[in-house]
Amino acid sequence: MAQQPTTPGGPLNVIGKRGPNIDAVERVTGRAKYTGDIDIPGMLVARVLRSPHAHARIASIDTSKAEAFRGVRAVITYKDAPKVMIWGNRQYALNNPVRFKGEAVAALAAVDAETAEKALKLIAVQYEPLPFVLDPEEALKPGAPQLFEDGNLEGMPRILNRGNIEQGLKESDKVIERMYHCPTMWSGGMEPRACVAQWEGDKLTLWASTQSPFRVHGSLAAMFGVPDGNVRIIASYVGGGFGTKSAPHTDESLAALLARKARLPVKLQYSREEEILDSNTRFETRIYVRVGVKKDMTINALELKAYINQGAYHTRLGGLGNQATHTYKTVNVRTEQYRVHTNIPNTGPTRGVGDPQEDFAVESALDEIAIEMGWDPMEFKLKNIKRNGDPIARGPAGVEDGRLITQVLDRCIELGAARIDWTRRNAAAGGQPGPKARGIGIALTERGGGGGVGGASVKVNLDGSAMVFYSSTDIGTGSRTTLAMIAAEVLSIPLSMFRTTAGDTEVAPYDGGSQGNRTLQGTGRAVQAAARDALDQILAAAGPMLDNTAPADLEMRDSVIRVKADPSKSVKLADVMQRRGRSAVGLGNTTAPQTGMNVERTTAAHFAEVEVDRETGKVRLLRYIAAHDLGRPINVTVVENQIEGGSIQGLALTQGEEMRFDKRTGGCLTGSFLDLKPPTMMDFDPRLIEAIIVPNEGVTGPYGAKGLGENPCHPGMAAVANAIYNAIGVRLREVPFSRGAVLAGLNAQRPAGSRTA
């Protein structure tokens, strides 16, 4: 292998700097083409007929009038749907019975939107309504309406056991039992789901707004029974995903089915209402926690029993993370997860998968018990966190068969606490007199850095410019930029000479996709390997131009190849490439790194300071410190942007974004931005969010990067809940933290006689 111009740990020229995104010009000029911008001559417009019932058998469906309507080119119902599930996830493209209000019942494609909408009304459906259930615990009771023949529980309960929980609780000096609830919450991106399908013979090209092109690829190849090579997925620019676009979805199947039937390209774009209703959003969790501590401040037992509302189907992804098992040195741990089907729309993994919900439970419960014991919650957490060398599980089973490395969570806590000045925290919660009270709270989090199979290629052109091809996507996380920076660092070709092709399954090798903190690590390692491969080829070609110097004795800097021993002997990259006469194409295919016993995690400590108005119940954010370990930052600007934006998304969960369902009909009551209230620049003053990048270097990712995207969204709910408690002594265990809930909590503090009714 050729000598590298720069090595991890060595001097770096590109990595670790600030700087604009390499696709910034496209994004600020309107030239970036998102899926909805794609226009193919003769393309049809699709619309979806959705179920008016939360659970119903389709007794009959008559599409003849719609099919005869002028301008309609194809109509499909469940009868047209192949009996192959979408990515094996229990759901066909169209289903009978339908299991949530708003589920697709039929779809059609017509020459324009108006025709499609009119024709939709001509489809006659007779439903036989079935009883429905919306609550995950209700759904497990005997006699509850059943969504599937094998019941409402998805798979086996997921149980993780370490030590002996009952004995651990018994031997604790103090035990508390609490329940924390997060409702179903909307977490979609700015760009509603969109896809365009085009068949040429038995070859399908599908432009899709997805995070994981190869998952969609696999799903559609299986559904249509065609070889992988017959399917091409393109997700060039994606307007945000946050997990909702990480699993293959109904829309892609519908567009492909319609396009095949109509023999014309079809565009299917969800309206905002459809996107909210049918987008694999954040799942509801009811988490019962039991935690026991000993007088010496150690956590002796921690148990989580979680009911997860999967909604009607599931995405094969999701569930809780490892907050209970990987952050603290607790000997006795048990987690039980029940993933339950109910008649609400599909849910799935969304920014942090289930980590924000789990973090809310764990970090709140630990705050509660520390305060009950009279301990400083930060000291308590600092004492119990896992540190380097501590045992930690390598796999999903609870057994702690590995050991933790490159951990700097203690530094995250210390730097964050210093920045917010933790000493200003109220020694006694709610101690401040007057109508307004301030409080400070802390919440920690952790997550895997994401691995999986990475694939990418790097091409150096005849003029010395270069390209990175990868099939995962840039959903706003800056991966085009950071991946190109990795290649630029390896090759020492200026970043300005790079172009990227993202999200194309035909031009780039298989890759796991953009989710779960994995793109930078998983795809990044592949890009690093691909760039080295290309560099080897270039140096081999340069040798004959430099007195037949062996490649190992050459190096490339700033697109000039030099003899290491005699830098006066040099040749320009472009000259080497011209002479070589063919591009240098490097391939990178990587698996998760083999680290033996070692386990690397990414961590963060968040601190919130709030002011609570005792008269109105309003909670105002005063300051938010987000101290993160992400290994080495590849691009500092990108990292800050992720931490700042992710923190606001985490905070947003405290104030709204709840999806509510009508108990009588199962219908979604919150179908618009006005109902969900995603934050504007006025809701959280962005200047209050301060990102701290804790200096560190990992060992598994490219150039010591660990990955980041999910974590900033995890701790917001717990940090704010803990801060509210510190301000007014009211403990909120259900999100969102409404004014009503704050006032009710304050009211309950009053002596019985003086409470308001």
Next chain:
Amino acid sequence: MSDEERERADKASVSRRAFLKGGAAATGALTAALIPGTAEAQLPDATEPDTRHSTVEMTVNGRLYRADVPNSTTLAQFLREDLKLTGTKLGCDRMQCGACTVVVNGRNVYSCTTLALQATGAEVLTIEGLAKDDALHPIQQAFIEHSGFQCGFCTSGQIMTTKVMLDRMPNPTEDQARLALAGNLCRCSAYKKILESVMAASRMMRA
């Protein structure tokens, strides 16, 4: 139907579909709708699409366009579908997000909730018209330098609102800028970098 009758009928149908009184929907007015409790949401009515056609004529990015479009065509549809100017995005089609913001006669409007007919005779500026002869506008430069975006889907709208604000108020405070941009959602919540970009643009344009 006489010409006069037709004209009256057209006007009636337009005003049925006009979601805000007094013409184009200005984002300033809509900002309030996004902030809970400050204004009633003004939602579009649910009448059938108007299938009659009219001729619209407007200047977009300095070029005059004339087209025969259904009366129900929104300005966003006209720009995206008829003129193929897809830089203007649709995030909600309900005047609740600002992704579709364009400049009409110097005002920032939600093009999803403005009829193409309402913009007849107007000067319209979209994101595609901001750069002059390949030289990026200072606002675009500032958004690049300060990474005032993540996924970029809201970015055209953020930039067009910024343009109108800085034209009217060249030297805003950060709080004034925040308020002016409150009608533009950024789901990635890249707000800190957006605010930095806006303030940098203000400095660059005054220099």
